[in-house]
Amino acid sequence: MTSLLVLFFTAVIALFAGLFKKRQWLQPLALAGTGVAFGIALVDINTSSAFNERYASMLQFDTYALAFTVVALLATALIFGLSRWGFRELSDTLGDNYALFLFSLCGALCMFSFTNMVMLFLGIEILSIPLYVLAGSRRDDLKSNEAALKYFLMGAFATGILLFGIALVYGSTASFDLHQIHAVITANGHSPNMLSAGILLILIGLSFKVSAVPFHMWAPDVYTGSPTMITAFMATVVKTAGFAAFYRLFSTAFTGAGDFWEVAVAMVAGLTLVLANTTAIFQVNFKRMMAYSSISHAGYLMLAILAAGQPGAGGALLYYTLVYSIATVCAFACFLLVSEQNLDETFTAFNGLSKKQPLIAATMAVAMLTLAGIPPTAGFFGKYFLFTVAFERYPWLVVLAVINAAVSIYYYFKVIIAMYFSPEENAYEVKIPWSIRLTLAAGLILIALLTLMPSSVYNLI
Amino acid sequence: MSILLFILPFIAAIALLATRHLPARPIALTATLANLVVTIAALSTFNGDGSFNYEVNFPWVASAGISFRLGLDGISMLMVLLTNLLAPLIVLSSFNQQYNLENRYFGLVLLMIGALNGVFMALDGLLFYIFYELALIPIYFICAIWGGANRIQITLKFFIYTFVGSLFMLVALLAVYLKTPAIALENGLPEAVHSFAWEDLVAVQLDPTTAWWVMLGFFLAFAVKMPIFPFHTWQPDTYTTAPTGGTMLLSGIMLKMGVYGVVRWMVPLAPEALHGWAPVFLGLAVIGIVYASLIAFKQSDLKRLIAYSSIAHVGLIAAGVLAWNKAGMQGGMIQMLNHGINVVGLFFVVDLLERRIGSRSLFDMGGIARSAPKFATLFMLVLLGSIAVPLTNGFVGEFLLLNGVWNYNSTLGAAAGLTIILGAVYMLRAYGLAMFGETNRHTSEFADIGLREWIVLGSLAGFVLIFGFFPQLILNLTDGSVNKILGAVQF
Numbered sequence: 001m002t003s004l005l006v007l008f009f010t011a012v013i014a015l016f017a018g019l020f021k022k023r024q025w026l027q028p029l030a031l032a033g034t035g036v037a038f039g040i041a042l043v044d045i046n047t048s049s050a051f052n053e054r055y056a057s058m059l060q061f062d063t064y065a066l067a068f069t070v071v072a073l074l075a076t077a078l079i080f081g082l083s084r085w086g087f088r089e090l091s092d093t094l095g096d097n098y099a100l101f102l103f104s105l106c107g108a109l110c111m112f113s114f115t116n117m118v119m120l121f122l123g124i125e126i127l128s129i130p131l132y133v134l135a136g137s138r139r140d141d142l143k144s145n146e147a148a149l150k151y152f153l154m155g156a157f158a159t160g161i162l163l164f165g166i167a168l169v170y171g172s173t174a175s176f177d178l179h180q181i182h183a184v185i186t187a188n189g190h191s192p193n194m195l196s197a198g199i200l201l202i203l204i205g206l207s208f209k210v211s212a213v214p215f216h217m218w219a220p221d222v223y224t225g226s227p228t229m230i231t232a233f234m235a236t237v238v239k240t241a242g243f244a245a246f247y248r249l250f251s252t253a254f255t256g257a258g259d260f261w262e263v264a265v266a267m268v269a270g271l272t273l274v275l276a277n278t279t280a281i282f283q284v285n286f287k288r289m290m291a292y293s294s295i296s297h298a299g300y301l302m303l304a305i306l307a308a309g310q311p312g313a314g315g316a317l318l319y320y321t322l323v324y325s326i327a328t329v330c331a332f333a334c335f336l337l338v339s340e341q342n343l344d345e346t347f348t349a350f351n352g353l354s355k356k357q358p359l360i361a362a363t364m365a366v367a368m369l370t371l372a373g374i375p376p377t378a379g380f381f382g383k384y385f386l387f388t389v390a391f392e393r394y395p396w397l398v399v400l401a402v403i404n405a406a407v408s409i410y411y412y413f414k415v416i417i418a419m420y421f422s423p424e425e426n427a428y429e430v431k432i433p434w435s436i437r438l439t440l441a442a443g444l445i446l447i448a449l450l451t452l453m454p455s456s457v458y459n460l461i
Numbered sequence: 462m463s464i465l466l467f468i469l470p471f472i473a474a475i476a477l478l479a480t481r482h483l484p485a486r487p488i489a490l491t492a493t494l495a496n497l498v499v500t501i502a503a504l505s506t507f508n509g510d511g512s513f514n515y516e517v518n519f520p521w522v523a524s525a526g527i528s529f530r531l532g533l534d535g536i537s538m539l540m541v542l543l544t545n546l547l548a549p550l551i552v553l554s555s556f557n558q559q560y561n562l563e564n565r566y567f568g569l570v571l572l573m574i575g576a577l578n579g580v581f582m583a584l585d586g587l588l589f590y591i592f593y594e595l596a597l598i599p600i601y602f603i604c605a606i607w608g609g610a611n612r613i614q615i616t617l618k619f620f621i622y623t624f625v626g627s628l629f630m631l632v633a634l635l636a637v638y639l640k641t642p643a644i645a646l647e648n649g650l651p652e653a654v655h656s657f658a659w660e661d662l663v664a665v666q667l668d669p670t671t672a673w674w675v676m677l678g679f680f681l682a683f684a685v686k687m688p689i690f691p692f693h694t695w696q697p698d699t700y701t702t703a704p705t706g707g708t709m710l711l712s713g714i715m716l717k718m719g720v721y722g723v724v725r726w727m728v729p730l731a732p733e734a735l736h737g738w739a740p741v742f743l744g745l746a747v748i749g750i751v752y753a754s755l756i757a758f759k760q761s762d763l764k765r766l767i768a769y770s771s772i773a774h775v776g777l778i779a780a781g782v783l784a785w786n787k788a789g790m791q792g793g794m795i796q797m798l799n800h801g802i803n804v805v806g807l808f809f810v811v812d813l814l815e816r817r818i819g820s821r822s823l824f825d826m827g828g829i830a831r832s833a834p835k836f837a838t839l840f841m842l843v844l845l846g847s848i849a850v851p852l853t854n855g856f857v858g859e860f861l862l863l864n865g866v867w868n869y870n871s872t873l874g875a876a877a878g879l880t881i882i883l884g885a886v887y888m889l890r891a892y893g894l895a896m897f898g899e900t901n902r903h904t905s906e907f908a909d910i911g912l913r914e915w916i917v918l919g920s921l922a923g924f925v926l927i928f929g930f931f932p933q934l935i936l937n938l939t940d941g942s943v944n945k946i947l948g949a950v951q952f
Contacts, residue, residue, distance in 0.1 A: 398635070402628040420602065421612070
């Protein structure tokens with residue numbers, strides 16, 4: 001709760017700082033805000049604070065919520081670490097940009113901690129609306145405008161479906177409160193059709209948000225069109241928030257509601273894995289490839305939803321989102337440096353990078369290996385935990401996921417091949433800003449720590 | 462001691478990969494020699510009754526039952542001996558090439574050697590899997606950076622093939638792991654956890670259907686690695702394009718990971734399915750032997766010829782081990798070491814020829830024995846070992862292997878026996894074409910081997926003779942462990 005307040009006030013201050021043209025304050029301010037919120041969340045995990053329980057009927061910052069808060073804040077802090085370089089061309093909108101990031105993050109925190117469907121809905125809206133603006137923040141770029149419009153239309157559409165689902169669930173259980181919904185469902189012993197329809201509509205709405213197939217169509221265009229900093233935020237924080245809310249809702253409210261939604265989730269997961277990975281193979285644009293990669297990771301994360309409520313499932317989700325977020329931010333940071341040097345967003349931009357920029361190339365290689373889940377990187381443990389929790393009941397889906405993990409090597413390795421084995425050299429040699437060096441180093445250290453001590457995160461929930 | 466074996470090369474590797482100006486060659490050679498010393502020290506106090514020596518065990522992911530557990534029984538010891546005996550020779554033989562970015566090259570080689578030692582010592586299912594994959598990454602980079610023509614496509618195929626195979630192993634491991642009894646943790650965590658410890662995995666009783674699938678999963682991983690027909694298609698291309706050091710690592714040590722995996726993990730974890738699967742596996746292995754030998758006949762590229770001969774020899778090892786009797790198993794053990802020595806020797810010869818003549822084609826050679834008699838003699842010794850002439854190292858192993866396969870099924874045994882005849886024919890044909898006959902303008906001025914080459918080829922030839930005369934050295938080392946494993950899994 002305190003973290004949420006800290007973030008909100010930081011955002012307001014950032015807005016005013018932008019207004020009064022204090023450009024150089026903005027990055028330190030945003031970093032300090034997320035840092036303080038991060039510290040408070042970390043302390044709160046270990047000591048239960050009464051303040052966090054005060055609004056328990058709406059927002060409850062339990063261990064689950066705080067752990068995901070830590071993940072989202074970490075990812076945002078890494079993105080802010082890049083922002084001095086990433087935002088250097090923004091003029092008078094700089095303050096708005098930071099503020100919108102932070103407001104969006106407030107929405108994510110609501111999605112981690114809601115105990116009431118209304119807060120879920122509000123959280124999603126608070127998260128999304130700043131993003132619609134941010135996606136279009138390169139106003140002179142047609143693609144950025146297209147991304148904003150697409151994102152807005154599809155987002156509004158998904159929200160409508162979600163809201164309809166919430167209404168139907170309310171109609172059949174007479175409550176917005178997750179625990180009460182659960183109590184009604186278990187008391188009834190069966191789920192009436194209206195409830196089933198409601199749950200399915202909520203499932204569809206949330207699948208839109210986490211870009212799971214077949215509700216993923218918006219993602220590639222939006223990811224490609226948005227400025228890279230925004231894409232990094234969408235691929236990490238938004239994805240984490242979507243899944244954390246998804247898991248919280250289904251593990252708290254709908255566990256007893258029968259198997260029908262599990263079948264739907266299993267099918268969505270299978271479709272997502274196959275389609276995203278096979279499509280990603282054919283991409284030549286790095287950002288588009290990362291968009292499909294992000295869709296495919298939604299497929300893996302669906303395995304945790306399938307195991308909702310089982311011991312270890314929440315931990316697996318937490319660990320995976322954390323590792324995935326760090327690796328994705330690192331990948332986008334490297335891409336940002338490389339693509340801005342030679343105005344090339346395809347894989348050829350990476351040709352010969354290992355000779356010109358060995359550090360960037362090494363970071364990128366680690367990020368790609370992590371995303372591909374190659375042992376012994378932390379990405380492997382992430383996949384391993386997800387596979388374990390889902391294996392007992394859905395062995396076929398795990399086998400499918402395993403095959404797709406192998407397919408994904410192909411496109412992740414395209415980057416490595418370009419960087420290390422390509423005879424051509426497109427990459428320019430530039431001085432890397434120290435803020436980016438620090439951010440990348442922090443990312444690498446975090447990945448190494450997560451590899452050595454997976455239990456420390458996995459056991460949190 | 463077991464920790465040292467993989468941590469020494471790792472440290473050296475990281476030092477070489479992280480810096481640009483360290484002297485790569487001395488560091489690599491020192492690290493591998495230090496490992497050899499550790500191995501010999503480990504051998505000197507080794508207890509060969511089939512128990513695990515020098516065991517270390519740290520909890521790693523306690524809440525998932527994963528621990529960092531290493532130990533050496535006779536079979537592991539043999540594989541570690543093979544790895545560390547060959548490692549200095551592989552490093553030394555790479556000195557003959559000029560590689561750009563030499564630090565990276567030797568760093569990756571050392572990383573690979575550390576991971577290989579880890580594979581052979583791991584006693585935790587997931588740790589084994591991690592090392593198994595970790596060994597793949599350096600060799601992928603070695604082949605893709607310093608390889609020959611078409612290296613990028615070929616090595617990517619190799620990587621995806623082996624990675625897909627081992628993912629099936631991961632699923633099989635998971636299936637067995639989830640069947641281990643869940644034990645409540647001591648430190649007060651609510652949920653009980655399963656275990657990846659080797660003993661716990663072995664103790665699981667699987668129902669026939671699960672066992673059938675589990676064994677298939679493991680087999681896919683190991684069959685790709687060895688490789689067994691029809692999973693071998695990545696191998697000739699990869700061996701041919703890889704730089705010599707990479708080929709030696711692949712053929713000499715890495716493919717033994719597959720055989721080792723069968724003995725240590727596949728059969729003990731799913732013994733219930735062995736009876737049903739063995740005819741299929743043995744059949745494939747024997748088909749591979751004959752098929753690869755026949756293809757080897759037709760090769761004019763010496764490196765490719767040896768690659769195919771390697772498929773045949775490893776097919777025989779796989780068949781002997783899967784026959785699951787004492788003769789076959791002991792034969793497999795001794796032959797894993799000997800094949801490693803022979804094939805590294807042969808690839809060294811190819812490399813030497815290619816450097817002097819600029820071609821690997823047998824038709825560009827001829828009459829080399831006349832200008833390089835020392836080289837011709839050592840080549841002959843290694844070659845005799847490879848075709849299993851009595852009193853060379855190959856003989857005892859192949860004899861025991863054929864004995865094992867014959868005991869399982871005499872028809873298969875007879876077919877597998879072809880490998881010796883065919884092997885002799887294609888190897889001697891190659892030798893004849895390369896070393897005898899008329900000299901040409903390349904080979905007439907063929908320089909005999911220098912000191913460094915003498916050390917490598919000479920010690921390999923020495924091993925051929927030593928293990929040919931005293932096979933009992935190896936057989937004693939593995940006897941206890943082989944008895945134990947065979948006793949635990951009745952066929």
